[in-house]
Amino acid sequence: MKRFINICAAALFVLALAGLAYASGDAGEHHELPWGNYLLRVVNFAIFVGIIWYLAGKKIAAFFSGRRNQIKKDLDDLEIRQNEAAKRLKDVEQSIANLDAERKALLDEARAQGEALKASIIEKAKKDAEQIKAQAKMSAENESKAAVEAVRAQMADLIVEAATKIVSEKLSAQDHERLVDEYLTKVVLN
Numbered sequence: 001m002k003r004f005i006n007i008c009a010a011a012l013f014v015l016a017l018a019g020l021a022y023a024s025g026d027a028g029e030h031h032e033l034p035w036g037n038y039l040l041r042v043v044n045f046a047i048f049v050g051i052i053w054y055l056a057g058k059k060i061a062a063f064f065s066g067r068r069n070q071i072k073k074d075l076d077d078l079e080i081r082q083n084e085a086a087k088r089l090k091d092v093e094q095s096i097a098n099l100d101a102e103r104k105a106l107l108d109e110a111r112a113q114g115e116a117l118k119a120s121i122i123e124k125a126k127k128d129a130e131q132i133k134a135q136a137k138m139s140a141e142n143e144s145k146a147a148v149e150a151v152r153a154q155m156a157d158l159i160v161e162a163a164t165k166i167v168s169e170k171l172s173a174q175d176h177e178r179l180v181d182e183y184l185t186k187v188v189l190n
Contacts, residue, residue, distance in 0.1 A: 015042065 018038070053060075171179075 011042075011046070018042075
């Protein structure tokens with residue numbers, strides 16, 4: 001029923017516009033509207049529209065309702081995508097806001113790791129220095145012992161040489177033979 005009312009209102013509107021257009025034709029002359037011709041044209045137009053509506057009305061209605069449904073679907077899809085985009089924008093803004101905090105946290109962590117690495121390097125260097133000192137001390141002690149032993153050996157050689165010289169000057173050949181015999185006797189008896 002609503003459709004019929006809409007069609008009648010549209011037809012009356014078209015008739016009124018046609019009458020207005022005809023009446024505004026020649027302003028100085030007054031012509032009578034040829035109502036018979038006009039009515040035939042209106043009927044012809046109505047039949048033409050009726051035939052088109054009868055043959056393709058359902059397809060036209062389906063096209064426009066399908067188009068309406070497609071537009072509604074596109075608007076719903078657009079709203080969903082808009083909500084997703086707003087959510088992604090919010091996430092990006094939050095990550096940007098957190099970026100400074102993350103950067104600061106990373107810098108603090110790197111600084112702490114650097115300090116720990118520095119402390120461990122210093123500690124290792126101290127241990128290595130202590131080891132080097134201990135090795136140098138042992139090396140110096142060993143060298144001094146070796147030097148003392150070398151001096152003692154030299155001194156012993158010099159003393160033996162000096163004693164040999166003294167003994168050979170004071171000892172005669174007879175005394176020498178007597179001492180050799182005594183020592184041989186002691187060695188053999190023991």
